[in-house]
Amino acid sequence: ETGVTQTPRHLVMGMTNKKSLKCEQHLGHNAMYWYKQSAKKPLELMFVYNFKEQTENNSVPSRFSPECPNSSHLFLHLHTLQPEDSALYLCASSQDQTGRGNTIYFGEGSWLTVV
Amino acid sequence: RKEVEQDPGPFNVPEGATVAFNCTYSNSASQSFFWYRQDCRKEPKLLMSVYSSGNEDGRFTAQLNRASQYISLLIRDSKLSDSATYLCVVNNGQNFVFGPGTRLSVLP
Numbered sequence: 001e002t003g004v005t006q007t008p009r010h011l012v013m014g015m016t017n018k019k020s021l022k023c024e025q026h027l028g029h030n031a032m033y034w035y036k037q038s039a040k041k042p043l044e045l046m047f048v049y050n051f052k053e054q055t056e057n058n059s060v061p062s063r064f065s066p067e068c069p070n071s072s073h074l075f076l077h078l079h080t081l082q083p084e085d086s087a088l089y090l091c092a093s094s095q096d097q098t099g100r101g102n103t104i105y106f107g108e109g110s111w112l113t114v115v
Numbered sequence: 116r117k118e119v120e121q122d123p124g125p126f127n128v129p130e131g132a133t134v135a136f137n138c139t140y141s142n143s144a145s146q147s148f149f150w151y152r153q154d155c156r157k158e159p160k161l162l163m164s165v166y167s168s169g170n171e172d173g174r175f176t177a178q179l180n181r182a183s184q185y186i187s188l189l190i191r192d193s194k195l196s197d198s199a200t201y202l203c204v205v206n207n208g209q210n211f212v213f214g215p216g217t218r219l220s221v222l223p
Contacts, residue, residue, distance in 0.1 A: 033211075042215040043159070043202075056210065090158055097210060102147060104204070104211050106158040 003027040004107035006091050012113045013081065021076040021110045023091030032074040033092040033104070034066060043090070049074060050097040081114045088112075118142055119205050119214040127220045132193045136217045138186045138203030147206040148179055150188050152199045153216065159202055162188075193221045 004025045013019050025032060034046040048056035049068040063085075065077040074091055088111055094104040121138045128134050140148075148165035163170065165177040165186050176189040186203055198221045203214035 043213045045210075045213075048210070088156070094211065098206070098208050102206055102211075103149065103161055103164065106160070109158050 004091055004093055004105050006089075006107035006110050008110060009108065010111045010113075012115060013078065014115055015081060015083070017081075018077070018079040020078065021089055021091075021112075023074040023076075023107055025072055025074075025091075025093040025105075025107075027093055027105065029093040029095050029105075030071050031094045031097040032068060032071070033094075034074065034076050035090040035092065035106075036087050037090060037109075038087045047076075048097060055097060078112070081112075083114050086113045116141060117215070118207070118212045119203055121201075121203050121214040121217045123215055123217060125218040125220055127222055128193055129222050130193055130195060132221075133189065133191045134193055134219065135190075136188045136201055136203075136219075138188075138214055140184050140186070140203075140205045140207075140212075142205070142207040142212075143184065145184075145205045145207045148177075148186050149204040149206075150175075150177055150186075151202040151204055151213075153202055154199050159213075162201070190219075193219075195221050195223060197221050 007022045031050045036044045046060045047066045067075040088109045090109045091107040094102045150162040151159040152162045153159040165179045169178040174191045178187045200216040200218045202216045205212045
């Protein structure tokens with residue numbers, strides 16, 4: 001059981017499609033994150049939102065577009081992706097981005113395959 | 116140099132063995148420290164926070180050395196179910212920074 005829910009869990013899309021990944025957290029947190037994890041590789045931070053403001057964009061290509069309408073929801077809009085974008089996309093949340101005693105919690109991830 | 120470094124392994128140990136992982140961090144402003152566990156094709160999950168005085172949770176012991184800027188995780192009496200990748204995580208006051216992970220395989 002997780003306080004961070006991601007949908008869909010699996011997504012197959014063509015390179016010309018537009019799709020979105022959704023994340024919802026039920027923990028009352030103020031910071032939300034998108035990470036990418038390619039096969040057998042470390043986590044890569046993509047975006048951070050702290051109190052609904054984007055605070056990190058880790059040089060992510062513009063074909064990935066995040067949206068944070070409120071502190072509980074985070075979206076990742078996808079368009080004209082490449083096959084190398086196929087990966088596990090993980091959403092996470094924490095009380096806020098900084099500060100002592102924070103812990104970060106992950107959703108189960110969305111497996112994306114670009115064909 | 117990466118901000119959080121770990122030996123990638125793999126560590127292959129027999130059941131019942133004791134195994135230790137180390138992690139080093141470069142940002143002296145780091146405030147909070149954690150070990151996460153990630154199973155194959157799953158999300159990372161918090162294993163334990165790491166406190167300055169050291170802390171233990173069953174077979175797992177975590178230690179922090181602020182002077183040398185390293186964190187350790189000791190697993191005693193390894194079980195097959197301990198096989199996973201162990202991620203060292205540091206909050207540097209601005210962000211959570213993840214190490215690349217150390218892979219552990221416990222063999223029967």
